[in-house]
Amino acid sequence: MEDRISFLYVERAVLNRDGNAVTIQDSRGIAHVPATELAVVLLGPGTKVTYAAMALLGDAGVSAVWVGEKGVRYYAHGRPAAKTSRFAEAHAKIWSNQRSRLRCARRMYAMRFPGEDVSELTMAQLRGREGARMKRIYAAEAQRTGVEWSRRSYDPMDFDAGDPINRALTESSAALYGIAHAVIVGLGFLPSLGIVHTGTDRSFVYDVADLYKAEISIPAAFDAVAAASAGDYFNVRRLVRDKVVTTRLIQKMVRDLQELMDIPTSETYSDAELMLWNELEVIAAGINWADESGVP
Numbered sequence: 009m010e011d012r013i014s015f016l017y018v019e020r021a022v023l024n025r026d027g028n029a030v031t032i033q034d035s036r037g038i039a040h041v042p043a044t045e046l047a048v049v050l051l052g053p054g055t056k057v058t059y060a061a062m063a064l065l066g067d068a069g070v071s072a073v074w075v076g077e078k079g080v081r082y083y084a085h086g087r088p089a090a091k092t093s094r095f096a097e098a099h100a101k102i103w104s105n106q107r108s109r110l111r112c113a114r115r116m117y118a119m120r121f122p123g124e125d126v127s128e129l130t131m132a133q134l135r136g137r138e139g140a141r142m143k144r145i146y147a148a149e150a151q152r153t154g155v156e157w158s159r160r161s162y163d164p165m166d167f168d169a170g171d172p173i174n175r176a177l178t179e180s181s182a183a184l185y186g187i188a189h190a191v192i193v194g195l196g197f198l199p200s201l202g203i204v205h206t207g208t209d210r211s212f213v214y215d216v217a218d219l220y221k222a223e224i225s226i227p228a229a230f231d232a233v234a235a236a237s238a239g240d241y242f243n244v245r246r247l248v249r250d251k252v253v254t255t256r257l258i259q260k261m262v263r264d265l266q267e268l269m270d271i272p273t274s275e276t277y278s279d280a281e282l283m284l285w286n287e288l289e290v291i292a293a294g295i296n297w298a299d300e301s302g303v304p
Contacts, residue, residue: 015187017052023056023058028042047194048189048194049072050075094271095271113204149226149227153233156173157173172236173233179244180229185213195265197212202215
């Protein structure tokens, strides 16, 4: 997972297979992409996918995510690369205990506030400090790029209603959510069990993406708007991708997730053995555990 390309967004094209490569065909021709180098394929409007392409993506452990235009809406995803439940069990254990969940939340905020001691802060105090931090970040990015800024304002049901910078921020955040979602399910964590966020099937995705917005998606949005002439299209996703590559975000995200969930970096997610739960232990599956009389 650490060595894979973050994401590939495709729209109005046909995906097929040629050997171990995914082929993407549109009016400009055919491009070949090695499947094992991808973390997630974002399938946008007008995309057609063959059975052969999906079989290859599944075998290579590539997450296939069906999204709306510009990747702003999430609709569905295919089977992830993880084949073990170890990471999901560790995640659920932390989430289900109030003290361990608070401890994990403090770790997340500590990643955003380098050099600050947040070990004794309550969730309300952490939220307040994060809100003030975000205001400072937006103001600093506006001053750096010269982009006019008032406040974060957007309508989830009407993407085009926002001003250019708010549309760019929504689009860059969507790309970052896709990357975070791919890494989370690729390792076997549970997207719905948020530590800070709660209530949706992607609560943990928002948790993880928030760790990197100040470094990745927010600067990319302001840079994109600053570089575009009035009324011109701004390519936010390209700038997000460039920042993901230069910061080695996927590698960092994998390590950060293992640290947050107290999982040794030597742990692997690819090997798995089906077992049976037996109260305080696990026992082998595929065995008839009844005695000769048929009584358990």
